[in-house]
Amino acid sequence: MPIFARQGFAALLVVAVLAAFPLVGGKYEIDLIAKILVLAIFALSLELLVGQTGLVSFGHAAFFGLGAYTTALLLQDPDPRSFWLVLITAMLVAGLYALPVAALSLRTRGVYFIMVTLAFAQLVYYVFHDTKIAKGSDGIYLTGVPELSFAGWIPFDVTKSLPFYYVVLGLLCLVYAFLTTLGQSRFGRALAGIRLNEQRMRAAGFATYPYKIAAFVIAAMLAGLAGFLKATKDGYVNPEMLAWHESGAVLLMIILGGLGKLRGAVIGAFAFVLLQELFKSDAVFGEFAKRWQLLLGFTIIACVLLLPHGLVGLPARLRRRERENG
Amino acid sequence: MADALLVARGITRRFGGLVAVNAVSLELEQGNVHAVIGTNGAGKSTLVGLLSGEYWPSEGRVELDGHDVTDWRQPRRARAGVGRSYQRSNVFAQLTALENCWLCAQAQGRGLRGWLGPAAQRDASWDAAHGALERTGLTDIGSCVAATLSHGTRRQLEIAMCLACRPRILLLDEPLAGMGPDETERMLMLLSSLRADHAILLVEHDMDAVFRIADRITVMIDGRVLAGGAPAQIRADARVRSAYLGEASEA
Numbered sequence: 008m009p010i011f012a013r014q015g016f017a018a019l020l021v022v023a024v025l026a027a028f029p030l031v032g033g034k035y036e037i038d039l040i041a042k043i044l045v046l047a048i049f050a051l052s053l054e055l056l057v058g059q060t061g062l063v064s065f066g067h068a069a070f071f072g073l074g075a076y077t078t079a080l081l082l083q084d085p086d087p088r089s090f091w092l093v094l095i096t097a098m099l100v101a102g103l104y105a106l107p108v109a110a111l112s113l114r115t116r117g118v119y120f121i122m123v124t125l126a127f128a129q130l131v132y133y134v135f136h137d138t139k140i141a142k143g144s145d146g147i148y149l150t151g152v153p154e155l156s157f158a159g160w161i162p163f164d165v166t167k168s169l170p171f172y173y174v175v176l177g178l179l180c181l182v183y184a185f186l187t188t189l190g191q192s193r194f195g196r197a198l199a200g201i202r203l204n205e206q207r208m209r210a211a212g213f214a215t216y217p218y219k220i221a222a223f224v225i226a227a228m229l230a231g232l233a234g235f236l237k238a239t240k241d242g243y244v245n246p247e248m249l250a251w252h253e254s255g256a257v258l259l260m261i262i263l264g265g266l267g268k269l270r271g272a273v274i275g276a277f278a279f280v281l282l283q284e285l286f287k288s289d290a291v292f293g294e295f296a297k298r299w300q301l302l303l304g305f306t307i308i309a310c311v312l313l314l315p316h317g318l319v320g321l322p323a324r325l326r327r328r329e330r331e332n333g
Numbered sequence: 334m335a336d337a338l339l340v341a342r343g344i345t346r347r348f349g350g351l352v353a354v355n356a357v358s359l360e361l362e363q364g365n366v367h368a369v370i371g372t373n374g375a376g377k378s379t380l381v382g383l384l385s386g387e388y389w390p391s392e393g394r395v396e397l398d399g400h401d402v403t404d405w406r407q408p409r410r411a412r413a414g415v416g417r418s419y420q421r422s423n424v425f426a427q428l429t430a431l432e433n434c435w436l437c438a439q440a441q442g443r444g445l446r447g448w449l450g451p452a453a454q455r456d457a458s459w460d461a462a463h464g465a466l467e468r469t470g471l472t473d474i475g476s477c478v479a480a481t482l483s484h485g486t487r488r489q490l491e492i493a494m495c496l497a498c499r500p501r502i503l504l505l506d507e508p509l510a511g512m513g514p515d516e517t518e519r520m521l522m523l524l525s526s527l528r529a530d531h532a533i534l535l536v537e538h539d540m541d542a543v544f545r546i547a548d549r550i551t552v553m554i555d556g557r558v559l560a561g562g563a564p565a566q567i568r569a570d571a572r573v574r575s576a577y578l579g580e581a582s583e584a
Contacts, residue, residue, distance in 0.1 A: 193439055200436045203425045210385065210423075211498050212411035212440030 018183075018270075025176055029169055037168050038240075043280045044175045045236045048182050050260040050272035052229030055186060057258070058266040059195065060222045061202030062113075065121045065254050066128030069108075070101040070227035072249030074234025076135060077101075079147050079244040087154035090165055094153070094235050101231025102224050104131070109223035113216060128254060136246040146245025153239055166239060175236055179273075182229060186269055189225075198222055263310055265317025274318050282306055336399075337362050338532045339415065339502050344383050344393035346376075353379040355556035356393065361502055361532040366524065368535045368543045371553035372577060377536045378420055380553070381504045384534065385417045386410040397502075412440060416500030418491045420507045420536075424479045430490050431475035434462035434497040441498060458497075465496035469523060485516030492523065503527065504534045509542055521546055544568065552577060 025044075029037050049071055056062045074097040081093050112123040134140065141147045155165045155174070163170035189195045200208045201215050208215050238244050247253065256279070264275025285291060286299035286306075295302075314320055337360035346354040354376040361367050369377050382388040384395060386407035394403040397413055405413070425433050438458035466472045469489050474482065479490060488508055495503055508524075509517050517539065524546055527533065537543050543550065544564050551561040552573050559577075560570045567573055 196436060196439060200425065203427060204423065206419075207423050207425065207437075207494070208440075209387075209407045210411060210417055210419075211437035211494065212408050214406070214408040 041172045044179050047273045047276040049233035050276045052226045054261050054272040056226045060198040064124040066124035068253035069128035069131045070230035071234040073101045074231030075238035075244045078235045078238040082149040082151040084151050087152050090153040090155040097235035098228040098231040102228040105224045105227030109220045113219050132249040149242045265319035268319045271319040340396040342394050344390040347391045352556050363532045365548040366533045368547035368550045375553040376556040381506050414501035416495035417504040422487045426480040434465045437494045438462050438497040461497045465493040469493040485512050502532045506536045509539045
């Protein structure tokens, strides 16, 4: 089988398994996987920047949080609002903020770029933390709900576990398909070229700055989409969603999964959250579960040291070891 | 004599207190190889950077086809036909030779449809990439990953990458550096074959090669032009002999 068909087959299989999961999983497990799927969209959005374009942003939570806060602020009336309207507004707000951030931060490179993106994210964090726009550090509850209707017909309540699960799964598939198409387009190839050798791209005639701005804004809008989903699921938003450790967590997800591959972002989101759940569980670790962050930290360090290409690089590594031994 | 394609008029570039390029003027004409020689630190690479648009001149102007392009940045100049190679091999190491050329050729495709369409379509950029490999004699290694190529082949690939963008002007920064005699010979053949339909600026340390291939030579020292003219004139120039050629032959 050609590699392309094989990967397509594997992707279909994963989607089928995820779609069938609610048949066996309880409410807790369904909510957990839904949470992971939302984070997978968030991780995919950052993968476009870090893995595909080579821009390491350390402030990506700002756009996730802006999407979430936009959702919360739009749903302060008990009346429901259109799901699509809220979704699109959340994405647009994240994208609008990304435009000046990109224009300014992309004038810098490397560690300076990391610091400038972090600074712009902390700016948003403190605006929501220290002002009364959205009840400050206490966070804010969603009073209304987004309503998904087709020409007046409302098939289900999106905020309920099961419908939400399938909506998120559907959106994740859309985002994945979109990023795959983008990666194979001329635009996507140009981003890859910028990652590999920006000087050469400029010498060939690519004005790289607008390309990087476009990638940054698209990534921010997809993060806004993830933020919208997170707020819809939790019914509550607080400034911690915008904080730097959230930016760090999503960066860890894509590193854990493996940079440069879209599926790495999804695998990384699963690995990160499931490891977190494992180390937090009293049943497995007893008293020590309180110190789950320590175990998670060590595990991530071990993964990065032992698997430089992340979890997606694991099969190739095992195959090579087998060949060497055999 | 043909009209000059790319012209520098009194360009100067200062980096802080250092004057890297000082009031240099030169003209590049189609069908000519214009060599720039000079000691290390004479400002040759900075001059290439000024002509390609990577640096802005502190003074003076750059003209392309008679238009002032001093304010154009490198990508715009590149699309208008100014291609360059780098002193240290500058290719996409992880991509194959063909992909290297093809990625460069895509800079020419414009418009939103071309932008979002699938990159792998066999289109004009595909033809340009194949054409560039053929012209540089690299067709056989099209599917080799650039990082695995020998130094000399990589230098040739870099020129193929320039050609994939269909330039009219080639700015080549030491294309012969670090090459063996056979590789040098092959590169000189290639440059001779490109002469007819390109204006070539050649920055080079290999004096034998320069005097064999150049139609005009500009000698730079400390950022200034010391002398300029036909190879025979330069060879005979007393100032050049004492400042540069003499040292080189003793070394």
